[in-house]
Amino acid sequence: MNAQAPALRDPRLNRPEPFTPPLGDGGFFQRDRSIHPPAHAPGYKSSVLRSPRQSLLSLENSVSEITGPVFGHNDLGPLDNDLIRNYAKDGDPVGERIIVHGRVLDETGRGVPNTLVEFWQANAGGRYRHKKDTYLAPIDPNFGGCGRALTDDTGYYYFRTVKPGPYPWRNYVNSWRPAHIHFSVFGSGFAQRLITQMYFEGDPLIPVCPILTTIPDKDALDRLVAPLDLNASTPFDSLAYRFDIVLRGQRSTYFENRTAGN
Amino acid sequence: MPQPLNYLKETASQTAGPYVHIGLIPAMAGFDIFEKNFSNVLVTPNTKGERITLEGRVLDGTGTPLRDVLLEIWQANAAGRYNHPADRSAGALEEEFRGWGRAGSDFDSGLVTFETIKPGAITDKTGRKCAPHVNVWIVARGINIGLNTRLYFSNEEAANASDPVLNLIEQPVRRKTLIATRGERAGKVVYSFTINLQGPEETVFFDV
Numbered sequence: 001m002n003a004q005a006p007a008l009r010d011p012r013l014n015r016p017e018p019f020t021p022p023l024g025d026g027g028f029f030q031r032d033r034s035i036h037p038p039a040h041a042p043g044y045k046s047s048v049l050r051s052p053r054q055s056l057l058s059l060e061n062s063v064s065e066i067t068g069p070v071f072g073h074n075d076l077g078p079l080d081n082d083l084i085r086n087y088a089k090d091g092d093p094v095g096e097r098i099i100v101h102g103r104v105l106d107e108t109g110r111g112v113p114n115t116l117v118e119f120w121q122a123n124a125g126g127r128y129r130h131k132k133d134t135y136l137a138p139i140d141p142n143f144g145g146c147g148r149a150l151t152d153d154t155g156y157y158y159f160r161t162v163k164p165g166p167y168p169w170r171n172y173v174n175s176w177r178p179a180h181i182h183f184s185v186f187g188s189g190f191a192q193r194l195i196t197q198m199y200f201e202g203d204p205l206i207p208v209c210p211i212l213t214t215i216p217d218k219d220a221l222d223r224l225v226a227p228l229d230l231n232a233s234t235p236f237d238s239l240a241y242r243f244d245i246v247l248r249g250q251r252s253t254y255f256e257n258r259t260a261g262n
Numbered sequence: 263m264p265q266p267l268n269y270l271k272e273t274a275s276q277t278a279g280p281y282v283h284i285g286l287i288p289a290m291a292g293f294d295i296f297e298k299n300f301s302n303v304l305v306t307p308n309t310k311g312e313r314i315t316l317e318g319r320v321l322d323g324t325g326t327p328l329r330d331v332l333l334e335i336w337q338a339n340a341a342g343r344y345n346h347p348a349d350r351s352a353g354a355l356e357e358e359f360r361g362w363g364r365a366g367s368d369f370d371s372g373l374v375t376f377e378t379i380k381p382g383a384i385t386d387k388t389g390r391k392c393a394p395h396v397n398v399w400i401v402a403r404g405i406n407i408g409l410n411t412r413l414y415f416s417n418e419e420a421a422n423a424s425d426p427v428l429n430l431i432e433q434p435v436r437r438k439t440l441i442a443t444r445g446e447r448a449g450k451v452v453y454s455f456t457i458n459l460q461g462p463e464e465t466v467f468f469d470v
Contacts, residue, residue: 025387026348028470029269031272031469032271032272033469035271035272035274036272036274036275036406036407037274037275037276037406037407038406039405039406039407039409041406044277044404044406046277046403046404047277047404047405047406048323048404049322049323049324049404049459049460050322050323050328050402050403050404050405050459051404051405051406051459051460052409052459052460052464052465052467053460053464054464054466054467056467056468056469057430057431057466057467057468057469058468058469059427059430059468059469059470061470062384062386062387062392062427063344063348063349063351063384063386063387064336064338064344064384064392064395064397064412065397065470066348067336067344067345067346067348067349068336068346068362069336069345069346069360069361069362070345070346070360074298075298075300076296076298077296077297077298080296086295086296087293087295105270106270107269107270107271107272108269108270109268109269109270118285118286119285120281120282120284120285120286128281128284128291129284129291129292129293130280130281130283130284130291130292131291131292131369132280132281132330132369133281144284144288144293144295145284145285146284146285146288146295148296182276182278182279182282182285184278184285184286188346188348189346189348190336190397190399190470191410191470193334193399193408194272194273194275194408195275195276195277195278195282195401195408196273196274196275196276197276197277197279211276211277212276214406215274215276217274219271220271220273220274221274223271223273223274224273224274224276245273246270246271246272246273247272247273248272249269249270
């Protein structure tokens with residue numbers, strides 16, 4: 001009998017310990033802040049008094065960050081992803097009928113399944129159904145301007161709406177927002193939470209928008225612009241735009257003695 | 263050239279804008295559209311734990327309350343368990359308690375309130391105990407990327423003193439920016455908080 005165990009033997013288990021890939025803690029990939037707008041972006045004037053000035057405190061992801069709310073089809077109604085019908089009173093809303101579709105992915109390229117995607121927008125004239133919006137373009141009696149969807153097993157989502165119009169806002173005296181749809185996405189953990197805006201290919205207001213140009217990275221800005229997707233359009237009915245959304249990637253985690261995420 | 267690392271890049275954040283209510287809490291925008299709505303009430307009659315109101319404001323660099331801000335909170339239940347499969351801790355799960363809520367600030371006062379329960383202490387993956395806390399996410403016009411912070415509880419002095427995250431904050435004076443103050447009003451427990459976006463009492467925000 002050898003008195004000494006081999007060096008690779010784990011004394012707690014008294015059997016050889018096979019080498020396995022380093023298991024992650026389920027934490028998310030560090031956020032690349034260089035592609036996001038800085039908190040303080042003076043060209044977007046509202047950010048000046050609403051931006052923290054101290055450094056953010058970097059936090060290794062704990063259970064509080066890698067977990068997040070879970071939603072299901074019970075949370076939604078049958079018309080929630082149809083903005084053409086979900087507020088219609090006596091007809092369809094005015095505007096270009098469009099389908100918006102795409103996938104919610106993470107940085108590893110995997111689809112993010114069963115995650116809640118919410119969206120809101122102005123009507124075709126650029127007016128929001130909001131008690132604080134006083135733009136002179138009229139409210140559309142048949143358009144609410146919000147919806148939501150759950151991604152499927154592959155991270156795919158889709159909804160139907162009318163293309164929003166551009167509108168003026170108080171930043172400079174002649175500032176106009178390009179046509180856009182706001183998106184809110186959850187992901188699997190609260191640290192993936194993201195709100196962003198989708199823009200439309202070819203909109204001449206994109207390069208002069210004080211909000212869009214807070215993004216310091218040209219490629220990151222371009223990724224917010226949805227291309228026309230003729231293949232997904234419905235002939236004689238609706239054009240389509242494709243918008244993929246990427247959330248932070250996640251290191252592998254333990255799930256029931258197997259690794260998930262690898 | 264080495265092999266390419268084919269990671270995708272995260273989608274850039276954009277401000278939620280002044281009309282965030284339309285999409286996330288449409289009743290506050292002034293209309294009803296969804297059959298089912300998310301709200302600032304996290305509890306049901308069956309929820310276990312001490313009922314509390316979280317009540318506070320978010321202040322800009324002049325000390326003025328934001329009146330178009332939206333907060334979301336994410337918390338464990340009274341047993342310290344998050345309602346999510348990645349929480350492998352021993353505390354009992356309550357299926358009915360999602361542990362998440364959202365609230366818009368009052369258009370006049372800027373007040374934000376949540377009706378919830380006080381969460382239990384969290385046991386992290388290493389077995390360490392973390393003081394009870396609520397995770398907070400803040401979006402608004404003028405906020406380009408959502409701000410993450412936490413709320414701890416003023417009557418958990420011992421747990422707060424040993425909490426690993428609070429102890430990461432170098433200046434003890436800044437730890438106080440995360441403590442909600444316990445009070446009572448009409449027999450109800452109210453924890454009050456102030457989130458300062460700037461200034462000498464700027465709240466600690468996290469890069470999670």
